Amino acid sequence: MAEDSSKHIKEFWAELPRADEDFLGSIRDWKNVQIALDDEIIWLKGFTGEQAVSPEIQQLPNFLLYELRDGLLFRKDALVPSKKMRTALLWTPIDKALRLTFPSSNHNFFGIDEKIEVKLxxxxxxxxxxxxxxxxxxxxxxxxxxxxxxxxxxxxxxxxxxxxxxxxxxxxxxxxxxxxxxxxxxxxxxxxxxxxxxxxxxxxxxxxxxxxxxxxxxxxxxxxxxxxxxxxxxxxxxxxxxxxxxx
Structure with a gap:
């Protein structure tokens, strides 16, 4: 009997302090990612394996990435879970949830509620x-x-x-x-x-x-x-x- 390949598909979750919401502008166009609010924590899910190791993710401050296994959240390569999967969250596609505002006169900045300097x-x-x-x-x-x-x-x-x-x-x-x-x-x-x-x-x-x-x-x-x-x-x-x- 063929083995179910879906068992090997990793599901990634992540959390970020709500105070750092501005930095999510760099991944706003990842339409496969969903976002939910839980008090002062922003939860995200739906990352592909490639996105989970991308520079965009690695540059996000205070960003914690987890792998979901049997309802438990594990940090990378961890054998012991960090916490249980959150339930009763209201999920929304990230590109719909984040509101981008661009100042009309200064192209050096973009932001979500606040301005973030555009840097090369x-x-x-x-x-x-x-x-x-x-x-x-x-x-x-x-x-x-x-x-x-x-x-x-x-x-x-x-x-x-x-x-x-x-x-x-x-x-x-x-x-x-x-x-x-x-x-x-x-x-x-x-x-x-x-x-x-x-x-x-x-x-x-x-x-x-x-x-x-x-x-x-x-x-x-x-x-x-x-x-x-x-x-x-x-x-x-x-x-x-x-x-x-x-x-």
């Missing part, structure tokens, strides 16, 4: 560069000597005294490179502190995906309308560079 952190994952930001004065001589085929797949825009190039393959100029994620341009070697924040910010500030959100290492951001970018050519660069001299 170094990332070990290698991502292909999708954009390049470099000072115009450092490239004006080199760009006019490039063949047309190297320019025609690139869009560009002037940001203060710098040029932002977007496209593939990028030009081999010195400057700061960025990679693309959910309509964001993030500095290469960096990612959001909470990875799921990327899609939340995109849905709030760039739902139509008609912008690039250009982020810097300090967490500041610049909104760039994609329609303001133009095709790169020697003539468009010369005209723009000349017009900048009069500003």
């Amino acid at each position: 952190k170094p990332s070990e994952e290698e991502q292909p560069a999708a954009a390049l930001l470099c000072p115009i004065k450092d490239i004006k001589e080199a760009i006019v000597s490039l063949p047309k085929f190297k320019l025609e797949k690139i869009d560009w825009i002037v940001i203060d005294d710098k040029a932002l190039f977007v496209g593939n393959p990028l030009l081999s100029f010195p400057g700061k490179t960025f990679w693309s994620k959910d309509g964001h341009l993030l500095p290469t070697g960096f990612d959001f502190e909470f990875k799921n924040l990327s899609s939340l910010l995109q849905r709030k500030y760039n739902a139509s995906k008609d912008q690039w959100l250009l982020w810097y290492e300090d967490g500041s951001v610049l909104n760039i309308n994609k329609e303001d970018l133009r095709k790169l050519s020697v003539s468009s660069f010369r005209l723009t560079d000349k017009s900048q001299e009069w500003i």
